[in-house]
Amino acid sequence: MYIKEFTPLLVVILLLLYLCLVRWRSAKYKGQIGEKCVSSILSTLPSNYYLFNNIYLQNGTHSTQIDHVIVSPYGIFVIETKNYKGWIYGTKHGEYWTQNIYGVRYSLQNPIRQNYVHTRALQELLGVPLDMFIQVVVFMDKAELKGEQNDGVVYLSQLQDFVLSHSVERLTDEEVESFTALLLSSCVRDTNMEKRHILSVQQRIQERQRLIExxxxxxxxxxxxxxxxxxxxxxxxxxxxxxxxxxxxxxx
Structure with missing residues (x-):
């Protein structure tokens, strides 16, 4: 009798645990975990490195979401975070990269190309030459990069050293302050921005597929x-x- 009375409660608990597991495994949630790991490491940089996390920029009907941006005297770092595991294969110019987990293969967009699009959006906003930007793609240490070695693609454990290895000053203190202020004023803080961004990306993917066909x-x-x-x-x-x-x- 006692077990029968509590069976519905047990079902609810099991369902909640299952939903939590699904959420944990979702790409979005894993991406958020990866971004928080990167943000935590970057937050320990010296005070003349100005960090922006998960920003949205609007340009006409197109929006751009950037995981991390650092404005510093040594350049403007544009950082794309990827929380993947398994073997990762890809080339600089390929449209897609491949993730291999125990022999099962998945396609993912070329993160170098993704980050280049983000960099061009920032360049248009700030009006500075492209060589002022340092593009970085960060994979979690549980991934294993295979094949061609691509510049600016690093593991999480290498990220801080990679950023600090750029020690030649490219921007004056005044430029750093100006670009930081402009970026602060340009970031979209609308709570519905994420939904609009996802819709914009879906429309671009559909248009891209139409062209390829x-x-x-x-x-x-x-x-x-x-x-x-x-x-x-x-x-x-x-x-x-x-x-x-x-x-x-x-x-x-």
Missing amino acids: SHVCPRCGGRLIVRYGAYGSFLGCSSFPRCRFTLSLRDS
């Missing part, structure tokens, strides 16, 4: 043609080497 390069507008490489056939832009867009045919 029409054999149009989504990066430069050139014509996509089938090419053959060491790892099989892929789509490449006819404007190569000016445009280095590639897409594996299994991802298209």
Whole structure:
């Protein structure tokens, strides 16, 4: 009798535990954990490094979400955080990278390309040359980077040393203060911004897919043609080497 009376309660508890597990495993939640780890490390930098976390910028109908930005005398660091595990393969110019977990493969957007888009949005806002920006992609230490070594792609445990290794002053104190103030005033703080950003990204993905299906390069507008490489056939832009867009045919 006692067990029967409490069976509904046990079901509710088990359901809540299951929902908590699903939330824990969700990509969004794992991403937030990764960003908090990076933010915690970056918060220990010297006082002349001005840190911004999870910022949104609006440019017309397009929005940009950037995980972390540091404005410092040694440059403006634009940081993309990836909380993945397993083996990670990818090249600088490839459209997608691959995550391999116990033989199961998943595609993810090229984080270097993602971060470059974020950097250009910041460049347009601040009006400074591209060489003033230092682009960084951070993977958690549980990931294992394989294949081609890409500049500016580091593990979490290497991040602080990587930032501090840039010791040549590029910006004056006045420029650092000016860019910091401009970034503070430009960050969108609307509570609905995340939803609008997600919708904007979905629309861009759909438009990109439409172009690819029409054999149009989504990066430069050139014509996509089938090419053959060491790892099989892929789509490449006819404007190569000016445009280095590639897409594996299994991802298209």
